[in-house]
Amino acid sequence: MNSLLSQSVFEDPYGTLFGDGRWQITVAAILTIGLYSLLYRENKFYRLVEHIFVGLATGYSIYIIWNDVFYPQWWVPMVGKVGPDGNVIANSNWLWAAVAPVGIVGFFVFSPKYAWLSRIPLGTIVGLWAGQQFLAFQNRFIPQIANQAQPIIPNEWTLMQPGLPPGTVTISDAINNFIVVITWLLVLSYFLYSFEQKNKTIQKSAQLGRWLLMVGFGAIFGTTMMTRFVLFIDRATFLLTEWLRLGPTT
Amino acid sequence: MIEQKPEQTIWHSLQTLDRRWLYLILVILVIWQVIAPLKTANVVSPPAEDMYTYLSSLQPGDFIVVESDWTNSTRGESRGHFESLMRLLMRKKVRFVLTSIDPQAPQVARDVLEMLVKEPGNNNYKEGQDYAIAGYYPNAEGHVNGMATRLVDELATKIGRNSAVLTGINDLRDAKAVVLVTASSSINRWYERMRGKTKLGLFCTAVMAAENYPYYVSGQLFGLVVGAKGAYDMETLLAREFTDPQFKNYGSGLRYMSPLAFALGLLILAVIAGNVAMFRVKKMGARQ
Amino acid sequence: MNITSLLAQDQTPSSFSLLPSDQSKWLLIVGTVLVVSILLFLLTRAPSNMRRPVVVSITFIAGFLYFLEWVLPKYRITEEGQEVVRQWFFGLSYDYSETVPILSRLSQLLTGILLALGVFSIFRLHVRRLLKRDPNWLFSLVLLSSLIAMAYIGFSKFGMERSVEYRLMTEEQLKATNMYAAYDLLFDKGLQTLDAAMFSLIAFFILSAAYRAFRIRSIEATIMMAAALLVLLSFVPLGIALTSWINPDSVAGNLRIESVGQWILLKLNTPALRAIDLGLGLGVFAMGIRIMLGLERGVSVD
Numbered sequence: 001m002n003s004l005l006s007q008s009v010f011e012d013p014y015g016t017l018f019g020d021g022r023w024q025i026t027v028a029a030i031l032t033i034g035l036y037s038l039l040y041r042e043n044k045f046y047r048l049v050e051h052i053f054v055g056l057a058t059g060y061s062i063y064i065i066w067n068d069v070f071y072p073q074w075w076v077p078m079v080g081k082v083g084p085d086g087n088v089i090a091n092s093n094w095l096w097a098a099v100a101p102v103g104i105v106g107f108f109v110f111s112p113k114y115a116w117l118s119r120i121p122l123g124t125i126v127g128l129w130a131g132q133q134f135l136a137f138q139n140r141f142i143p144q145i146a147n148q149a150q151p152i153i154p155n156e157w158t159l160m161q162p163g164l165p166p167g168t169v170t171i172s173d174a175i176n177n178f179i180v181v182i183t184w185l186l187v188l189s190y191f192l193y194s195f196e197q198k199n200k201t202i203q204k205s206a207q208l209g210r211w212l213l214m215v216g217f218g219a220i221f222g223t224t225m226m227t228r229f230v231l232f233i234d235r236a237t238f239l240l241t242e243w244l245r246l247g248p249t250t
Numbered sequence: 251m252i253e254q255k256p257e258q259t260i261w262h263s264l265q266t267l268d269r270r271w272l273y274l275i276l277v278i279l280v281i282w283q284v285i286a287p288l289k290t291a292n293v294v295s296p297p298a299e300d301m302y303t304y305l306s307s308l309q310p311g312d313f314i315v316v317e318s319d320w321t322n323s324t325r326g327e328s329r330g331h332f333e334s335l336m337r338l339l340m341r342k343k344v345r346f347v348l349t350s351i352d353p354q355a356p357q358v359a360r361d362v363l364e365m366l367v368k369e370p371g372n373n374n375y376k377e378g379q380d381y382a383i384a385g386y387y388p389n390a391e392g393h394v395n396g397m398a399t400r401l402v403d404e405l406a407t408k409i410g411r412n413s414a415v416l417t418g419i420n421d422l423r424d425a426k427a428v429v430l431v432t433a434s435s436s437i438n439r440w441y442e443r444m445r446g447k448t449k450l451g452l453f454c455t456a457v458m459a460a461e462n463y464p465y466y467v468s469g470q471l472f473g474l475v476v477g478a479k480g481a482y483d484m485e486t487l488l489a490r491e492f493t494d495p496q497f498k499n500y501g502s503g504l505r506y507m508s509p510l511a512f513a514l515g516l517l518i519l520a521v522i523a524g525n526v527a528m529f530r531v532k533k534m535g536a537r538q
Numbered sequence: 539m540n541i542t543s544l545l546a547q548d549q550t551p552s553s554f555s556l557l558p559s560d561q562s563k564w565l566l567i568v569g570t571v572l573v574v575s576i577l578l579f580l581l582t583r584a585p586s587n588m589r590r591p592v593v594v595s596i597t598f599i600a601g602f603l604y605f606l607e608w609v610l611p612k613y614r615i616t617e618e619g620q621e622v623v624r625q626w627f628f629g630l631s632y633d634y635s636e637t638v639p640i641l642s643r644l645s646q647l648l649t650g651i652l653l654a655l656g657v658f659s660i661f662r663l664h665v666r667r668l669l670k671r672d673p674n675w676l677f678s679l680v681l682l683s684s685l686i687a688m689a690y691i692g693f694s695k696f697g698m699e700r701s702v703e704y705r706l707m708t709e710e711q712l713k714a715t716n717m718y719a720a721y722d723l724l725f726d727k728g729l730q731t732l733d734a735a736m737f738s739l740i741a742f743f744i745l746s747a748a749y750r751a752f753r754i755r756s757i758e759a760t761i762m763m764a765a766a767l768l769v770l771l772s773f774v775p776l777g778i779a780l781t782s783w784i785n786p787d788s789v790a791g792n793l794r795i796e797s798v799g800q801w802i803l804l805k806l807n808t809p810a811l812r813a814i815d816l817g818l819g820l821g822v823f824a825m826g827i828r829i830m831l832g833l834e835r836g837v838s839v840d
Binding site: 025032049059062067069073091093116128133183211226 | 556559560571581582594597598599601644645657658662674687690691693725745759761767805806813820825826827830
């Protein structure tokens with residue numbers, strides 16, 4: 001196992017890029033420590049690094065919106081493209097030019113007088129989103145509801161065992177299926193908000209539904225903790241292994 | 251008269267402990283475990299095994315769509331996912347196209363791929379021939395609908411209609427699977443729009459595990475790989491199939507397991523200590 | 539004949555598309571921009587009670603285009619020896635799904651513009667702070683400099699990738715360029731490192747929050763904690779090791795940590811979250827219809 005650990009992903013991938021590559025990693029490490037200084041208390045170094053972060057992210061957005069969106073999906077289809085050996089890659093569909101003024105009115109949101117015009121591009125996007133919801137609901141939730149219909153009466157009166165033909169419902173299957181069906185119904189009953197629940201049975205079932213919901217929330221809480229810790233472990237590995245070259249690397 | 255100070259016991263101080271002590275313990279534990287990790291044997295979880303089994307059954311030349319929506323903000327989990335997925339696809343000579351709905355994700359994926367193609371066993375994958383990067387699509391709903399309805403038209407402006415990667419592919423039905431490596435809820439767009447044209451697989455951060463299990467159970471997902479443990483599962487399965495010592499099968503999944511266990515141990519102890527302290531202090535209050 | 543697919547003809551020239559070498563395209567492009575701009579200008583002159591109907595109808599039409607895709611019956615016919623899908627649409631028979639990539643492209647472009655709007659507003663905010671000599675103007679200066687540096691390097695990369703020399707360069711030569719080094723420094727060592735570090739900070743806050751706030755005071759909290767603990771343990775090999783002495787093939791094997799964790803996720807968590815999801819899904823579906831009909835506040839109504 002220890003030999004596996006020494007076979008690491010962190011074989012300084014950057015070292016090969018420009019000679020040694022150490023000072024770039026040091027820059028990255030200093031920035032990381034700058035952010036971590038917040039854990040001690042709020043300070044100027046943290047705020048400086050935070051502003052660098054927002055600046056870089058915004059700057060990158062400008063570039064990537066042009067490089068991955070406007071250039072390939074708007075400019076090239078509009079003006080056409082010729083390949084290096086003179087072959088036509090894309091024809092010019094000049095009608096795409098119509099998108100430019102429609103998009104630019106989006107910026108009128110800053111003008112008090114013409115702000116309403118910015119609703120034209122916004123309304124288009126939101127409308128396109130809304131139109132997809134019919135298909136979306138059907139595709140996503142119908143299989144979910146269908147999967148809730150499960151056999152709760154065993155057709156083979158044995159406990160679970162390997163080698164049974166498909167379609168066999170053992171006693172343990174039936175119990176599990178019953179739990180799945182009843183949990184769904186109980187949690188749904190908890191969400192009957194629209195009118196006040198005076199019925200004792202519904203009140204009780206809503207209470208049970210609440211408890212079962214807590215199992216789901218517990219699972220979410222547990223897994224959330226895991227993700228957060230792993231993200232920190234990843235940074236610690238970066239600082240210790242990639243920067244300071246401690247621990248199992250190569 | 252001197253005001254009688256309430257008795258200060260260890261339980262009181264535990265309740266008012268400066269959070270920075272807790273931070274310090276976490277840092278020390280993690281540093282120790284990163285430098286000297288413990289050995290741990292793995293039991294692969296069934297949803298991850300399903301993912302591996304299907305992907306591993308693909309034939310050379312098969313085509314799949316990979317949507318990579320992770321950046322370094324979830325590097326600890328997603329990078330392990332992405333690396334193991336890519337290693338498997340490259341070793342099986344499966345063609346793939348990479349798309350994304352996160353602006354920074356394509357570059358992050360490109361950087362990882364650049365390293366992976368050089369590894370032994372990964373068949374010297376070449377962009378434009380074995381795989382293509384279609385890049386960033388800001389409107390996820392529109393993009394996924396386009397992919398599901400007319401795959402080639404949706405990708406044409408980015409990688410070209412005649413790309414070698416798309417040879418013989420006319421529709422999403424021709425793809426053997428769509429696999430997402432994601433740190434956001436982008437998988438929902440696929441549940442909503444894929445219309446059963448092909449199989450859907452998911453590599454997600456542990457945070458998203460609970461909400462995606464229902465889709466695995468209903469068969470809308472053919473496999474589900476979750477968190478750092480999922481990455482370790484994939485690595486374990488890779489190591490089982492590719493035994494050549496030159497091949498690199500393990501990565502961050504294995505590396506992070508031991509520090510993670512200790513960090514979680516600290517969490518459990520902290521919650522227990524907090525609760526015990528609360529009960530003790532309450533008891534003392536009742537006695538007075 | 540397909541009206542919408544006219545925009546998609548990137549390869550076959552037709553009356554709506556020109557060869558890239560045809561310079562009259564510029565005339566048509568400028569003309570289109572002018573015509574649309576004039577139309578939009580006329581809209582600003584329209585009486586103010588016209589505004590809402592305009593936005594509502596645009597929203598409705600946009601949504602209706604996708605609605606049609608969902609609702610139009612599809613049938614397969616043989617055309618010139620090939621089986622093709624056709625959908626009936628206002629007496630025209632063609633594959634309506636050809637519309638979808640066009641709609642996708644339109645939504646990519648408009649979403650891109652809205653993102654640019656966000657970028658612009660950050661830029662505007664910090665330029666203002668700088669000019670007004672706000673107490674934090676130095677931070678704004680740092681933000682603007684890193685923004686400009688990243689964008690500048692990005693666009694240099696864009697330019698370089700379209701040059702003749704770029705095509706002739708080997709990977710090693712490319713990586714030796716200063717441009718590439720600067721891009722890597724800003725993107726990988728700067729942006730991505732900070733991205734990772736920023737999100738990893740939450741680990742500490744969530745740990746201290748759990749320590750302070752996670753108290754067993756009710757049945758709900760107890761159930762939640764027990765479920766969290768079992769799921770947690772089932773996801774780390776050291777947790778799994780706690781019960782690894784139990785034979786997995788025996789009946790007691792169901793009590794191994796990883797089996798219990800999976801059971802919770804599959805049999806309790808799944809139906810519970812499915813119920814929440816269904817509720818949310820119905821809500822989103824209803825909102826979609828409200829938006830299309832112009833009833834949703836904030837979209838077409840203030």
